Amino acid sequence: MSLIIENLHFSYGNLSVLNGISSYFEDSTFYAIIGPNGCGKSTLLKCLYGYLDPSSGSILIDDKNIKKMTHKKRATKVSYVAQSNDTGFDFSVKDIISMGRNPYIKRFASMSEDDIHHIYTAMDKTSTLAFKDKSINELSGGEKQRAFIARALAQDTKFILLDEPVSNLDINHQTEIMNTVKSLSKNHKRTIICVLHDLNLAYLYADFVLLMDNGKVHSIGKPKNVLTKENIKSVYKTDVTILEDRNGDFKFIVPKI
Amino acid sequence: MVSEGKRKYFIKYILLLITLIAVATIAACLGAVKISLHETLTIFLSKIPLIKQLISTENISSTTETIIMSLRLPRIFMAMLVGAGLSMAGVVFQGIFKNPLADPYILGISSGASLGAALAIAFGSQAIFFGFGLISLSAFLGAFIVMFLVYFIAKAGGKLVTNTLILSGVAISFMSSSFISMLIIASRENTTRIVFWTMGSLTSANGTKILVMLPIIAFGFIFLLAFSKDINILSSGDETAVSMGINVNKVKFILLGITSLITAISVAFCGVIGFVGLIIPHAIRLLSGPDHKHLIPLSALSGAIFLVICDTLARVVMAPTEIPIGAITALFGAPFFIYLLIKNKKKVFI
Numbered sequence: 012m013s014l015i016i017e018n019l020h021f022s023y024g025n026l027s028v029l030n031g032i033s034s035y036f037e038d039s040t041f042y043a044i045i046g047p048n049g050c051g052k053s054t055l056l057k058c059l060y061g062y063l064d065p066s067s068g069s070i071l072i073d074d075k076n077i078k079k080m081t082h083k084k085r086a087t088k089v090s091y092v093a094q095s096n097d098t099g100f101d102f103s104v105k106d107i108i109s110m111g112r113n114p115y116i117k118r119f120a121s122m123s124e125d126d127i128h129h130i131y132t133a134m135d136k137t138s139t140l141a142f143k144d145k146s147i148n149e150l151s152g153g154e155k156q157r158a159f160i161a162r163a164l165a166q167d168t169k170f171i172l173l174d175e176p177v178s179n180l181d182i183n184h185q186t187e188i189m190n191t192v193k194s195l196s197k198n199h200k201r202t203i204i205c206v207l208h209d210l211n212l213a214y215l216y217a218d219f220v221l222l223m224d225n226g227k228v229h230s231i232g233k234p235k236n237v238l239t240k241e242n243i244k245s246v247y248k249t250d251v252t253i254l255e256d257r258n259g260d261f262k263f264i265v266p267k268i
Numbered sequence: 269m270v271s272e273g274k275r276k277y278f279i280k281y282i283l284l285l286i287t288l289i290a291v292a293t294i295a296a297c298l299g300a301v302k303i304s305l306h307e308t309l310t311i312f313l314s315k316i317p318l319i320k321q322l323i324s325t326e327n328i329s330s331t332t333e334t335i336i337m338s339l340r341l342p343r344i345f346m347a348m349l350v351g352a353g354l355s356m357a358g359v360v361f362q363g364i365f366k367n368p369l370a371d372p373y374i375l376g377i378s379s380g381a382s383l384g385a386a387l388a389i390a391f392g393s394q395a396i397f398f399g400f401g402l403i404s405l406s407a408f409l410g411a412f413i414v415m416f417l418v419y420f421i422a423k424a425g426g427k428l429v430t431n432t433l434i435l436s437g438v439a440i441s442f443m444s445s446s447f448i449s450m451l452i453i454a455s456r457e458n459t460t461r462i463v464f465w466t467m468g469s470l471t472s473a474n475g476t477k478i479l480v481m482l483p484i485i486a487f488g489f490i491f492l493l494a495f496s497k498d499i500n501i502l503s504s505g506d507e508t509a510v511s512m513g514i515n516v517n518k519v520k521f522i523l524l525g526i527t528s529l530i531t532a533i534s535v536a537f538c539g540v541i542g543f544v545g546l547i548i549p550h551a552i553r554l555l556s557g558p559d560h561k562h563l564i565p566l567s568a569l570s571g572a573i574f575l576v577i578c579d580t581l582a583r584v585v586m587a588p589t590e591i592p593i594g595a596i597t598a599l600f601g602a603p604f605f606i607y608l609l610i611k612n613k614k615k616v617f618i
């Protein structure tokens with residue numbers, strides 16, 4: 012399976028946000044999308060799962076334009092965790108996670124053994140089992156975020172889009188979630204496309220980094236080739252120092268203050 | 269766990285059904301002419317196939333039977349249909365709009381219907397078409413015109429934005445109300461009739477109206493139930509709902525269409541009966557959770573019970589004068605609802 016974006020353009024009214032994005036997302040790979048606030052990262056993700064309709068260009072999954080798929084079909088291929096999530100009514104965590112199975116369940120039908128299996132696996136992987144019967148509105152920001160990630164996992168899709176999934180989490184849960192997501196790409200053949208603001212997390216986890224600037228791809232490649240002083244300076248207008256350990260496997264990016 | 273949950277709901281449905289039948293039976297006994305429970309039950313049972321052979325109706329006068337069968341039962345059925353219809357429409361409106369103040373009238377359907385009715389009353393036609401008064405037809409037409417106006421205003425920007433929908437509903441409502449005020453001033457002799465119509469009443473219930481309403485409410489119920497999972501998912505916001513495979517625009521369009529039709533037909537036949545479509549959904553949500561798969565049928569049943577009780581009170585409390593049912597629903601509904609809010613202290617909406 013592959014995901015190909017060709018010359019994507021999108022604008023909100025007169026404000027053009029994506030100005031010709033082309034890219035190719037390989038199988039079983041972790042992609043980090045980085046770039047300054049407002050450069051169009053969230054907008055790109057919303058185009059990728061079909062919420063926003065690009066004004067030109069196309070998005071192909073297995074050579075099939077996602078525009079031509081039904082909503083349910085698309086939802087079996089791509090799942091999404093939003094940057095900020097609404098929780099309307101007092102659903103339990105388990106109810107929320109079960110909603111991820113929607114694309115597989117017919118109207119009037121109830122969940123199969125298989126659906127329930129996916130739900131429990133997702134809860135296990137995100138350690139949300141402990142509070143599965145609590146109301147979603149009674150969770151902390153981080154617990155909520157894990158529940159929403161669990162919902163995307165329950166959806167069992169090849170491509171998983173995450174918009175700043177760990178911004179609310181403590182270092183333990185940040186690592187736990189990032190490790191879970193990483194293992195999905197490494198061991199379960201999922202392709203992860205994850206918007207991150209923390210350049211060091213991108214460095215640690217991503218196989219490839221896509222650096223965006225002003226609705227365009229500034230550069231794409233291995234983290235060590237993209238996250239350079241020069242690129243960061245040109246996109247973020249910030250001077251950084253990159254600390255390296257002796258053999259150059261590990262880097263840490265800190266701003267100069 | 270699962271089966272225990274199912275049993276819990278099963279018990280709720282059974283209890284509500286029994287309550288509905290009991291309330292309807294008692295309602296049939298009460299009124300200007302008191303009829304004993306024994307007589308009422310005898311008449312009911314004598315209408316049921318198979319059982320009717322066993323029932324003797326000898327010592328029941330034909331007047332009693334006429335009062336029950338042609339006066340009270342149509343009203344009771346109408347109350348059930350309107351109560352169920354407005355309650356399930358309310359549940360769905362609140363679910364789509366995620367707004368605790370949403371009720372079946374939020375899009376201005378009631379004001380459109382009122383304007384239609386007021387016009388018919390002011391221009392004084394008593395014409396009857398196919399068993400409905402011109403007032404009902406005109407009200408239904410008014411409701412539909414407003415529905416389409418509001419929908420197309422909200423759709424103007426391309427996407428159906430729910431806040432625009434609500435606000436254009438409010439704007440159209442105010443506009444219709446101004447027209448109604450002008451009509452009231454212009455045709456003073458009809459003021460009372462117009463005002464009474466807008467307060468709602470089940471007096472005009474009859475077999476034909478029930479035959480028109482029944483299929484709309486029944487099919488509406490099935491359709492809304494078919495979309496209950498979608499409504500649950502819509503509560504996580506349009507953006508997320510699309511990612512889970514919901515065709516948000518299409519689903520909202522269908523749901524709004526069905527609920528508007530239910531509301532329009534209810535208002536056209538019975539005037540503006542307020543409050544039931546607002547509090548029944550909230551009360552049921554407080555008592556049995558947010559899942560629309562159960563919220564819709566439980567609300568429909570409870571709404572039916574509630575409106576039969578209210579209509580009976582409207583008939584008997586100041587008999588032979590009738591109190592407008594809209595006054596009763598709020599008078600008795602509000603304290604009950606406040607009690608529930610205090611008792612549960614749980615947030616219905618965030």
Ligand SMILES: Nc1ncnc2c1ncn2[C@@H]1O[C@H](COP(=O)(O)OP(=O)(O)OP(=O)(O)O)[C@@H](O)[C@H]1O
Pocket residue numbers: 023026028046047048049050051052053054055094
């Ligand atoms: N619904 C909208 N209507 C109009 N403009 C929007 C809308 N959503 C985003 N924008 C604008 O589009 C641009 C890109 O927004 P987007 O959310 O994609 O940025 P982002 O890269 O995700 O930023 P951040 O890092 O702050 O999340 C911004 O200038 C923003 O103001």
Ligand SMILES: [Mg+2]
Pocket residue numbers: 052053054094174
């Ligand atoms: Mg963003």
